Each structure stands twice: as structure tokens, then as C-alpha cells.
Amino acid sequence: MDAFLVQAPGSYTTVQDKGRFGYQKMGIPVSGVLDSFAGSVANMLVGNPEESAVLEITVVGPRLAFLREIDVALAGAEMGATLNNQPVNCWESFRVSPGDILRMQQVKSGCRAYLAISGGIEVPEVLGSRSTCVGGKLGGCQGRPLKKGDILSCGEGTLLDVPRRLPSAWIPRHSPEIVLRAVPGPQDDFFHEEGLVTFFQSEFTIGTDANRMGYRLQGPSIPHKEDMPGSIISEPSISGNVQIPADGQPIILLAEQTMGGYTKIATVISTDIPKIAQAIPGNVVRFEKVTLETAHSLYMEQKKFGGQVLQ
Amino acid sequence: MSNGLYETPKIRVVGDRGLLVEYGDRIDPVVNQKVISIAIGLEHDAPAGVIEIIPSYRSLMIVYDPSVTTTSVLQESLSSLEKRLPEIEIPTPQTVEIPVCYGGEFGPDIQFVAENHGLTVDEVIRIHSEPEYQIFMIGFTPGFPYLGGLPKELHTPRKKTPRAQVLAGSVGIANEQTGIYPVTSPGGWQLIGRTPVKLFDLERPNPFLYQAGDRIKFNPISLEEYRRLAEKGIK
Numbered sequence: 001m002d003a004f005l006v007q008a009p010g011s012y013t014t015v016q017d018k019g020r021f022g023y024q025k026m027g028i029p030v031s032g033v034l035d036s037f038a039g040s041v042a043n044m045l046v047g048n049p050e051e052s053a054v055l056e057i058t059v060v061g062p063r064l065a066f067l068r069e070i071d072v073a074l075a076g077a078e079m080g081a082t083l084n085n086q087p088v089n090c091w092e093s094f095r096v097s098p099g100d101i102l103r104m105q106q107v108k109s110g111c112r113a114y115l116a117i118s119g120g121i122e123v124p125e126v127l128g129s130r131s132t133c134v135g136g137k138l139g140g141c142q143g144r145p146l147k148k149g150d151i152l153s154c155g156e157g158t159l160l161d162v163p164r165r166l167p168s169a170w171i172p173r174h175s176p177e178i179v180l181r182a183v184p185g186p187q188d189d190f191f192h193e194e195g196l197v198t199f200f201q202s203e204f205t206i207g208t209d210a211n212r213m214g215y216r217l218q219g220p221s222i223p224h225k226e227d228m229p230g231s232i233i234s235e236p237s238i239s240g241n242v243q244i245p246a247d248g249q250p251i252i253l254l255a256e257q258t259m260g261g262y263t264k265i266a267t268v269i270s271t272d273i274p275k276i277a278q279a280i281p282g283n284v285v286r287f288e289k290v291t292l293e294t295a296h297s298l299y300m301e302q303k304k305f306g307g308q309v310l311q
Numbered sequence: 312m313s314n315g316l317y318e319t320p321k322i323r324v325v326g327d328r329g330l331l332v333e334y335g336d337r338i339d340p341v342v343n344q345k346v347i348s349i350a351i352g353l354e355h356d357a358p359a360g361v362i363e364i365i366p367s368y369r370s371l372m373i374v375y376d377p378s379v380t381t382t383s384v385l386q387e388s389l390s391s392l393e394k395r396l397p398e399i400e401i402p403t404p405q406t407v408e409i410p411v412c413y414g415g416e417f418g419p420d421i422q423f424v425a426e427n428h429g430l431t432v433d434e435v436i437r438i439h440s441e442p443e444y445q446i447f448m449i450g451f452t453p454g455f456p457y458l459g460g461l462p463k464e465l466h467t468p469r470k471k472t473p474r475a476q477v478l479a480g481s482v483g484i485a486n487e488q489t490g491i492y493p494v495t496s497p498g499g500w501q502l503i504g505r506t507p508v509k510l511f512d513l514e515r516p517n518p519f520l521y522q523a524g525d526r527i528k529f530n531p532i533s534l535e536e537y538r539r540l541a542e543k544g545i546k
Contacts, residue, residue, distance in 0.1 A: 186323035259450030267326030
């Protein structure tokens with residue numbers, strides 16, 4: 001069922017779901033929505049299960065012409081969307097008819113918007129997921145970002161009886177200064193105490209090299225112990241790993257990595273990954289040290305909160 | 312310790328969802344075999360809440376759901392698995408033959424590799440295609456095998472400037488490693504040949520030809536043979 005035609009793709013728009021699990025050992029990254037909260041909420045707003053595929057829209061939004069009557073919702077970054085030149089709000093659903101045009105501008109706050117449609121975006125499942133893995137050229141829309149002329153389909157879905165909106169108390173605010181809670185390790189023992197202190201007490205600026213692979217940060221250099229190398233025998237990586245290569249400048253690894261050969265001083269907790277997803281170059285990052293126990297209780301709290309929001 | 316195996320594995324915390332378990336301090340077939348055996352054992356009887364088990368050179372990562380399991384439960388599973396390891400049946404690794412057309416336009420760096428070691432191109436081909444290489448791990452791109460056992464005579468540093476595009480099927484050398492690029496990607500390895508075999512093909516019922524722990528044997532072929540196989544679209 002054709003859902004919409006891409007008249008303009010935006011700067012980097014991909015189909016993503018919750019991710020592709022079980023294939024990292026084959027060199028295939030997890031992929032999936034970077035801001036899992038916004039992705040799930042967008043689905044909830046149109047009545048989809050949270051694992052349905054959505055569009056992840058980065059910095060500059062697309063122009064879409066709808067081909068059937070469906071419900072649509074936007075969540076995450078605010079991109080000044082209009083439907084037939086009338087403003088539509090983020091974090092609430094709206095009905096579209098064939099011929100309606102959704103225009104999205106440049107991001108006003110945040111970095112990534114999520115667009116969900118009734119029935120979810122229907123692309124073939126590849127290795128158990130609809131997520132686009134651009135590096136592996138698989139999943140999503142032919143393994144690549146959307147381009148002009150693409151026609152995307154929707155799955156079976158039912159139209160809402162009444163529009164839905166997220167209560168404003170639950171809408172995350174995107175700040176240009178973020179605090180990322182992180183558990184030290186896996187290689188915190190490769191750093192001096194003062195290196196760890198510098199890491200957890202300094203401000204870092206997000207550089208221009210920031211994408212789904214990772215975010216490069218600029219700030220005070222974090223030196224390794226004199227007798228410890230910056231590079232290690234390559235090992236699996238996970239979203240949130242903070243690598244410190246030989247130049248001492250941190251890189252936060254995200255969803256499109258499988259292996260890495262640099263020491264990781266700390267790992268951002270899963271609850272805070274959406275904050276990175278909504279950060280843009282020039283934003284300021286601080287890391288706050290938490291224990292594994294704290295990280296796990298925050299995880300459970302977030303899960304409970306998510307359950308409440310998605311009801 | 313002479314083979315680099317730790318007496319007890321070193322456990323490292325990786326955020327709120329990962330445990331990294333190190334079995335040794337170096338790239339070594341014995342250490343890697345241990346990693347692979349534990350990974351197979353864990354997969355065979357995965358504890359609840361385990362999302363991914365990813366073996367690598369000398370460590371494996373367990374990705375878990377913290378709402379289902381805890382690190383202490385996982386560590387207990389690991390040590391009980393370690394005790395049962397001798398009884399666990401590890402399938403015999405399969406050897407996958409990969410035909411390679413060496414040199415020419417497919418192997419633009421083979422001359423450099425040869426000169427670097429005072430060898431002829433034919434000697435490079437002979438030495439490279441002799442061993443059965445152990446697949447230590449798969450990563451970087453879908454199906455990229457990191458192979459151990461490259462003869463010392465061929466150890467060659469990476470290219471100073473990586474290529475923006477290395478075509479799928481390219482066979483390369485980087486220091487003591489050799490490997491094959493399964494999909495077209497950027498890359499800095501010295502390229503010595505290319506295979507017409509699709510290492511990763513979603514059209515096949517099993518898109519992958521091998522897994523970590525298997526062996527790869529390169530089989531030199533002529534350009535004509537390469538073209539014939541490529542046309543046939545061998546799977």
C-alpha cells in the first residue's frame with residue numbers, strides 16, 4: 001500500500017526500527033532509531049506497536065506527498081513542519097489525505113525527528129529488522145537514505161478514532177548543554193586518576209564529525225597512562241562507548257559500529273543515548289560518573305516511565 | 312601463560328548492557344579458540360536476557376537486557392560453562408575455499424608487498440595461498456573476516472592513506488593480518504587480489520559463508536577463471 005512519495009529527501013533520512021540484533025558477530029551493526037524514546041512515542045501516537053519502522057530525519061527535513069488516508073505523527077527534534085502550508089505540531093498525531101504535502105524545514109531544536117505512519121513503514125525485513133544499515137547497504141529503502149522519487153508503503157493499520165498527543169510534561173526539552181551519565185570502563189584502568197577526573201569534570205564540544213557512527217568531541221586531552229597504549233586488540237563495541245584514541249579527544253560510538261581498537265574510558269548509559277541523538281555540532285557535553293547499580297536502577301525507571309507513556 | 316591465556320578470564324563492565332570477557336592478552340589461535348568455544352557454549356544454552364554474544368580476537372562481549380538478568384547471574388553462567396567446557400561439543404570448524412585472482416588490476420599492491428620482502432609476485436601468491444587461516448573474528452563490515460596465521464614473510468604495514476573505495480571481494484594484508492572485503496567500503500589494507508565469490512549475499516538462504524572459528528583457504532585462479540566464475544555468479 002503506497003503511503004507517500006518523497007519529493008525531497010532532506011539531508012539524511014532513513015527507515016529505522018528498534019534495530020537488528022544477533023548479527024554483530026557477523027559484522028552487522030545494530031542500527032535502529034538513535035532516539036528510542038522519540039521513535040517509540042511517534043509510533044504510539046499513531047497507534048502502532050513501538051517496534052514499527054519509522055523515518056529518522058536528520059537536521060533538514062524532507063517534503064512528502066501522501067498517497068492515502070493515514071495518521072501521521074512527528075516526535076523528537078522540532079523542524080517547523082507544515083501540512084499544506086498549515087503548521088502541524090510535533091508530539092501529536094494528524095490525519096492526512098491523498099495529495100497532502102508535508103514540508104519540514106531545518107531543525108529548530110534537537111537534531112533528529114521521527115515520523116510514524118499508521119501501520120508502520122513497510123519495507124522488507126532483512127535479517128529480522130527493517131532498519132537501514134548504510135555501511136552494509138542493507139535494510140530500509142535499498143540500504144540507503146531516502147532520495148527524491150522514492151515511494152514508501154505502509155503496513156496494515158487502523159485509523160485513530162481521536163487524535164493523540166503526548167502530555168506536555170512528558171515532552172523532553174532539547175538543551176544545547178547536555179549531561180551524559182556514564183559507567184567507567186571497559187578500559188578505565190588504562191587512564192590515570194587525573195585523566196578520569198578530567199574526563200568527568202570537563203566540558204566537551206561536539207565537533208562537525210557527528211553522525212550515526214559516532215560523535216567526535218573536542219576538549220581537554222585525556223592522556224593514557226605512560227605505559228598503556230591508546231590502541232588495543234580490536235574488540236566488540238556498543239552504543240555509548242566513549243573511545244579515547246591516541247590524540248586524547250573522546251569519540252562517543254553509536255549504532256553503526258561493530259568493532260573498535262581504541263581504549264574506552266567510559267560508556268554512556270542507555271537511558272541517555274537519546275540525549276546524544278538530539279545533540280548537534282557546537283553543543284556542549286559533560287559526563288557524570290554513575291555506578292553500574294545506579295545505571296541499572298535508572299534503566300528500570302526509564303522502562304517503567306516508557307511503559308506509562310506508551311499506554 | 313606462554314600461549315597468552317589468562318588463568319581466570321578478566322571481566323570488564325561495558326555500560327549498563329554489556330560485559331566484556333577477556334581470555335588472554337594477545338592475538339593467538341589458542342586464546343581465540345577459547346573465546347570461540349565459550350561463545351558456542353553460551354549460544355547453545357543462552358542464559359535468559361542475553362541479546363548478543365560477540366566473539367573477537369581474545370575477548371567476547373555479552374550484550375544483555377538489565378531488566379531480565381544481572382551481571383552476577385551472567386558471571387555465574389560463564390564460570391559454570393567454563394567448568395563444563397570439556398564436555399561441550401564444539402563443531403569441527405569448516406574450511407571454506409575462496410578462489411582468488413592475484414595481482415593485476417585486482418591486486419594493485421601485490422608488487423609493493425613483494426618488493427617490501429624481496430620476493431617475487433609468484434612467491435607472494437604461493438606463500439599467501441598455502442595456509443589454512445583461522446577466522447579470529449568478523450567485523451567492520453558484514454562478513455569481513457579477520458584471519459590469523461599470515462606467514463611472517465608477508466607481514467606488511469597498512470597503506471599510509473586509506474583508499475576511499477575498496478571493491479567487494481578484494482583480498483588484503485595489514486600487518487600480521489589478512490582478510491577479504493565482503494562489501495565495497497573504504498579501506499587501508501594492501502590489496503593483493505580479488506575473489507569473484509560473494510562473501511555476503513542476502514539472496515542466499517544463508518547470507519554468510521562462514522563464522523568465527525572456521526578456516527579459509529585461498530585458491531589462486533586465473534583472470535579467465537575469475538571472469539567465468541563471476542559471470543556464473545557463483546554463490
